[in-house]
Structure formats: C-alpha cells, structure tokens
Amino acid sequence: MVDLECLRRRCSAMVIGTTVACISSGIAQPLVPSPRWQVNFPALGNGAASESTAVPLGSDPTLVVIVTTGANPNNPQAQLGGRKVLVKMIGHDPVSRLGFIRTEGNVAAKPLPWAEDASKAANASLKAIEAGRATPCRAAGWTKQVGGKVLPFALLRINFTAAVPPPGTPLVDDAGRIVAIVFQGSGSGSVGYAIPAEAVHRVQQDILKNGQLVRGWLGLALRAESPSPQISRILPDSPAAAAGLQANDVLLSIGTRRITEYADAANAFFYLIPGQPVSVKLQRGGTPMEFTLTPIKPKG
Amino acid sequence: MFRQPRPPDPDQDLVTRAQAGDTRAFDALILKYGDKLYGLVYNMTSHKEDTHDLLQEIFARAYQSLGKFKGNSAFYTWIYQIAVNLTLNFLKKRKRRISLSINDMESSVQQDPALIDNANEANPERQTNLNELQIRLNEAMRKLSDPHRMVVTMFDIQGMSHGDIAKVLKASEGTIRSRLHYAHLQLQSALQDSWDERF
Amino acid sequence: MKPTVEQIGNLLALKRHERPEEGYWQDFLCEFHQKQREQAAKKSGLTNFFSQAGEWLSEMSPSKWAYGAGLAYAAVMVAFFLVPREPAKPTTPVTPVNLQVIPAPAPPALEQLNQLDLSPSTQGNIGEQVF
Numbered sequence: 001m002v003d004l005e006c007l008r009r010r011c012s013a014m015v016i017g018t019t020v021a022c023i024s025s026g027i028a029q030p031l032v033p034s035p036r037w038q039v040n041f042p043a044l045g046n047g048a049a050s051e052s053t054a055v056p057l058g059s060d061p062t063l064v065v066i067v068t069t070g071a072n073p074n075n076p077q078a079q080l081g082g083r084k085v086l087v088k089m090i091g092h093d094p095v096s097r098l099g100f101i102r103t104e105g106n107v108a109a110k111p112l113p114w115a116e117d118a119s120k121a122a123n124a125s126l127k128a129i130e131a132g133r134a135t136p137c138r139a140a141g142w143t144k145q146v147g148g149k150v151l152p153f154a155l156l157r158i159n160f161t162a163a164v165p166p167p168g169t170p171l172v173d174d175a176g177r178i179v180a181i182v183f184q185g186s187g188s189g190s191v192g193y194a195i196p197a198e199a200v201h202r203v204q205q206d207i208l209k210n211g212q213l214v215r216g217w218l219g220l221a222l223r224a225e226s227p228s229p230q231i232s233r234i235l236p237d238s239p240a241a242a243a244g245l246q247a248n249d250v251l252l253s254i255g256t257r258r259i260t261e262y263a264d265a266a267n268a269f270f271y272l273i274p275g276q277p278v279s280v281k282l283q284r285g286g287t288p289m290e291f292t293l294t295p296i297k298p299k300g
Numbered sequence: 301m302f303r304q305p306r307p308p309d310p311d312q313d314l315v316t317r318a319q320a321g322d323t324r325a326f327d328a329l330i331l332k333y334g335d336k337l338y339g340l341v342y343n344m345t346s347h348k349e350d351t352h353d354l355l356q357e358i359f360a361r362a363y364q365s366l367g368k369f370k371g372n373s374a375f376y377t378w379i380y381q382i383a384v385n386l387t388l389n390f391l392k393k394r395k396r397r398i399s400l401s402i403n404d405m406e407s408s409v410q411q412d413p414a415l416i417d418n419a420n421e422a423n424p425e426r427q428t429n430l431n432e433l434q435i436r437l438n439e440a441m442r443k444l445s446d447p448h449r450m451v452v453t454m455f456d457i458q459g460m461s462h463g464d465i466a467k468v469l470k471a472s473e474g475t476i477r478s479r480l481h482y483a484h485l486q487l488q489s490a491l492q493d494s495w496d497e498r499f
Numbered sequence: 500m501k502p503t504v505e506q507i508g509n510l511l512a513l514k515r516h517e518r519p520e521e522g523y524w525q526d527f528l529c530e531f532h533q534k535q536r537e538q539a540a541k542k543s544g545l546t547n548f549f550s551q552a553g554e555w556l557s558e559m560s561p562s563k564w565a566y567g568a569g570l571a572y573a574a575v576m577v578a579f580f581l582v583p584r585e586p587a588k589p590t591t592p593v594t595p596v597n598l599q600v601i602p603a604p605a606p607p608a609l610e611q612l613n614q615l616d617l618s619p620s621t622q623g624n625i626g627e628q629v630f
Binding site: 323327330331334335338339342343348352355356359360363364433434437452456457458459484487488489491492495 | 500501502503504506507508510511512513514515517518519524527528530531532534535538
C-alpha cells in the first residue's frame with residue numbers, strides 16, 4: 001500500500017480519475033495507472049472517426065474533448081478506464097473543434113486545475129498527462145498560421161519526447177495546472193499543436209451558455225496581405241466607428257495582447273466577448289492613442 | 301485570377317511599393333505565392349534542392365525585372381510565367397539523373413496534418429496502399445516528358461484552366477488538350493498494375 | 500484494371516496539398532536577402548571589393564588562406580549572380596534589405612478564420628477581413 005501522507009508531503013498531487021499521480025522534480029512516479037477518459041466519435045459522411053482524451057473542466061461533470069475533422073460530434077462513445085460510460089454532447093464548436101460532454105455522476109475526486117491562460121507557458125517545460133503518467137514536453141512558442149493560412153486563434157507548438165499524445169491530452173505546467181490540451185500532431189515526428197487554456201475557456205463559456213460560439217464584433221477591417229496590422233476600413237454604425245477609430249490606424253494592442261501583424265489581430269479578436277469592453281491601443285500618424293470599445297454580436 | 305475580362309490586380313499595392321524599393325512588400329509577395337510556385341517547380345523537378353535553387357532564381361529574376369512589369373497582366377500571372385520558363389530551361393540543361401533521396405520518396409500525403417486527420421487510422425492498410433499509389437504516381441509523373449508533365453502539373457495539380465495553361469505555355473488550347481490526353485493515358489498505363497478496385 | 504482519368508485526377512489533386520516544411524520560407528527569405536545584398540554589393544563596384552579584399556589578405560598571416568578560400572567562394576557566389584540573363588536596364592535603386600523576416604501575411608478568406616484546420620489551403624480570397 002502506498003503512504004499517501006508521505007506523498008502529500010513530498011509531491012504536488014494531481015488527480016486524474018480516482019488515483020494520484022506524483023510529480024516531483026520532473027520525475028513521473030505513477031502509483032497505479034489512472035483510468036483515462038477516452039471518447040470516440042464516429043465518422044461523419046466520408047470523413048473519419050476520431051478519438052480524443054476527455055479532460056474534466058472542474059468539479060461539475062463536464063469534460064472537454066477534441067472533435068477532429070471529419071468526425072461526427074453528435075454521438076460520442078466514452079470509456080473511463082476501459083469501462084463504457086454514458087455521456088451526452090452538450091455542444092461543439094466547429095471553429096476550434098472543441099466539444100463539451102457531460103456524464104452522469106462524479107467525474108473525478110479531484111480534477112486537474114486549469115490555468116487561466118497559457119501566456120507564461122509559451123516556451124516552458126510542460127508535462128503531458130496520460131493515464132497518470134506525466135511525460136515531459138516543451139512548448140516552443142505560438143503558431144499563428146500554417147501553410148500560409150492564418151489560424152482563427154494561435155496554437156501552442158509543442159515538442160514531445162516521443163510520439164504526439166492523443167488529441168485532448170492535457171499539458172500541465174510546473175504548478176500542475178492545465179495550460180493547454182493537445183490538438184494534433186504536425187505531421188512530422190514528435191512535434192504537435194495544442195489549444196491553449198484561454199481558448200478552451202472562451203469556447204466553453206459560450207457553448208455551455210448559448211450552445212455556440214458567439215464572436216465579439218467591432219466593425220473594423222484589416223487586410224491580411226498588409227505587412228502591418230493597419231485598419232483598412234471602419235464600418236459605419238459599429239463599435240469601432242462609435243469609439244472614433246479611423247482607417248489607416250495601426251493596431252498596437254487589443255486588451256493585453258500585443259499586435260504586430262494581422263495574425264496577432266485575428267488571434268486577439270477571437271477572444272472578444274460581446275458586451276465586454278476591451279482596450280484598443282493604436283498608432284495614428286505618429287501618435288499612440290488608446291480607446292475602449294465594446295464588441296457586439298456580429299451583424300447578419 | 302486568370303479570367304477574362306481581368307479583374308483589378310489584387311497585388312497592385314504591394315507591387316507598386318516593391319517597385320518603389322519597399323523590400324518588405326516584395327517579401328510579402330514571396331510569402332503569398334511561394335507555396336504555389338513551390339508546387340509547380342517541385343512537381344516538375346522532383347528534387348527539393350533543385351526546387352529551392354530554382355525558386356531563389358525565380359524570385360531574384362522577378363525582383364530584378366520588377367521595373368519592367370507594367371501591369372499588363374496580374375503580377376501572379378507574370379511571375380508564374382517566369383517560373384515556368386526558368387523551370388523548363390533548367391530541366392533542359394539538367395544533365396545528371398535524378399536520384400531520389402529518401403526524403404523525396406516520402407509521400408507528402410503523410411506530412412499533411414489534415415490528411416493525417418482524415419487518414420482513417422483505423423484502417424492502416426488503406427493508408428499504406430494510398431502511399432504506395434502516390435509513390436507510383438510520382439514515378440509515372442517523372443517518366444513523362446517535360447511538356448507533358450508541365451500540363452499535368454498545371455491542370456490536375458494546380459487546377460488551372462486549359463485557356464490559362466495555353467496562355468502561359470504559348471500554345472493553342474487544342475495542343476494543351478491533346479497533351480493532357482496523352483499524359484493521362486501514360487499515367488493510366490503506369491498505374492494499371494498498382495490500381496486496386498477498392499480505390 | 501486501369502484507373503479512370505477522373506481517378507488519376509483525384510490522386511493528382513492530393514498533391515495540391517504539398518508544401519515545404521514549416522519554417523522553410525523564413526530561411527528562404529534570409530537567403531534571398533543575402534543574395535540581394537551580394538547583388539547590391541556588385542552594383543556598387545566589384546573592383547573596390549576585390550582591391551580592398553586584396554589589401555586585407557596581404558595583412559593576414561597564416562590564416563589568410565582560409566580567409567582567401569572563403570573570399571574566393573564569396574566571389575564565385577557574387578559572380579554567379581552577375582551572369583547577365585537579360586539585357587540590363589536601369590531599375591529602381593535597391594535599398595538595403597531588412598534582415599528581419601516578415602511573418603507571412605495570408606489571404607483573409609473567411610473560411611480560414613472559421614475553421615481551426617491545419618490543412619493548407621489551396622487558394623484564399625484576396626481582400627479584407629472584417630472583425
């Protein structure tokens with residue numbers, strides 16, 4: 001039998017399922033294999049079935065999963081530690097591919113805590129939690145575009161030591177908080193992409209409340225081919241117009257997110273919430289200026 | 301973008317700035333069209349190092365000649381023409397046999413994240429068959445003559461119309477169609493043994 | 500049995516997704532800038548370059564040969580770009596290139612922002628994106 005008291009004195013405890021995994025000085029010391037939440041989605045049409053690890057969001061029995069391209073989100077088949085469990089899909093966002101499922105009864109005695117965001121983890125050492133084992137990996141910055149295509153929000157690029165873990169696998173920081181979940185491999189070796197915690201929170205909030213992601217809309221236009229994030233047009237009767245933004249203003253920051261290029265802006269705008277004011281700093285001519293805008297729901 | 305009547309060149313602004321000496325504007329054009337031109341050159345040469353060298357030459361030539369670009373065609377059409385000409389010239393001069401490194405043999409199908417997504421990993425045999433077919437297809441493409449490989453690359457891979465291909469290659473549409481027809485027959489024969497009814 | 504032309508076309512269309520590896524274009528731009536600098540150096544006077552190089556070499560002691568080899572290589576590279584391919588015409592002056600690699604702007608197709616899909620797009624729409 002394991003001396004749990006001894007573990008609590010020496011390790012920061014993390015719980016997956018109903019067991020304790022010990023992480024001490026980066027050495028994974030699983031005591032017993034933790035049951036893993038595994039969710040399978042059947043293929044949609046000519047697409048492909050997919051499988052995701054499910055991660056509890058908190059104390060209520062809601063878990064987040066990844067529904068990959070071509071999979072049908074509506075009929076998840078879940079297992080906990082190999083044992084079939086009935087779950088229901090609460091909602092799914094086709095933009096981020098995040099799905100939220102709910103199960104009857106308790107998910108775990110003590111789910112992993114979530115970080116608010118991954119801002120401090122962008123180049124940090126992390127650990128991938130798989131069935132109670134904590135495998136070291138390393139975040140290698142943000143990926144804002146792939147193949148010349150700007151992503152709807154930035155992903156964390158992760159260097160794993162072995163194969164990329166399954167989609168949905170939580171990645172934790174030194175404090176044991178989930179900062180991201182694995183999205184998919186990059187297609188080359190042990191490099192993968194992960195959805196940051198802030199994106200999970202952003203989508204979760206809307207899916208659980210409205211059933212869908214509702215973007216915050218400002219009514220300003222950017223040209224992606226422009227080397228700098230310069231506003232090309234302000235739409236009439238928009239929050240941007242009301243606040244006094246003008247065409248040719250160059251964005252410097254949206255909220256706490258610094259903007260240096262179009263892809264930064266696309267990422268920042270993903271996190272706007274209708275009705276929640278946001279500070280926008282920009283440069284007009286040579287003059288830095290600051291505005292407060294309140295995004296609204298997209299028109300049309 | 302090759303349609304008639306031609307819409308305004310979407311790159312007008314970048315081109316004008318590049319012509320005025322704004323190197324970042326030209327960088328933006330490289331990044332914008334690099335992948336497309338990479339696809340063209342790589343499918344013609346089947347060699348990554350040659351592709352890289354050719355692309356450097358193509359963009360260098362375009363940059364040096366930018367002052368001569370008067371906007372009579374879209375910028376992309378213009379640089380695509382440069383790429384086609386330089387690639388065909390290169391292939392004529394290439395003396396050495398193309399020996400395929402393992403890297404070249406790797407099917408890029410395996411490296412595309414979305415296709416890994418869709419690859420139906422529950423059926424690895426299907427994925428293996430698809431990769432083998434891709435390899436056979438690449439071999440068959442290499443065996444085509446340069447003009448035939450060029451029309452297949454432009455039509456089947458890059459999705460250009462017969463008319464646009466004819467303009468770039470300075471041939472009649474009829475010639476393009478018959479070249480394509482012949483090339484497709486060659487490819488069909490080459491894949492005959494590898495083809496599986498399941499596909 | 501033979502594949503049909505349509506099946507061949509579908510197989511070929513898969514090749515539309517071929518892309519160089521991630522980071523390729525950043526390195527490409529660095530090399531491109533380097534070559535443009537060499538070209539600019541040539542335009543500002545190759546003679547000066549060699550004479551100065553000659554003086555520099557004569558001042559070196561045993562290691563000069565290593566430097567000389569490097570210089571010869573650089574000279575070959577510069578000469579490579581001097582081979583005229585077209586009749587020279589005056590072009591706009593080449594300003595010193597910025598070493599900073601500009602991150603890739605991308606077509607703002609609405610479809611791209613509406614899908615977290617790591618598959619490369621074949622085409623994007625040109626124009627602006629409203630946020």
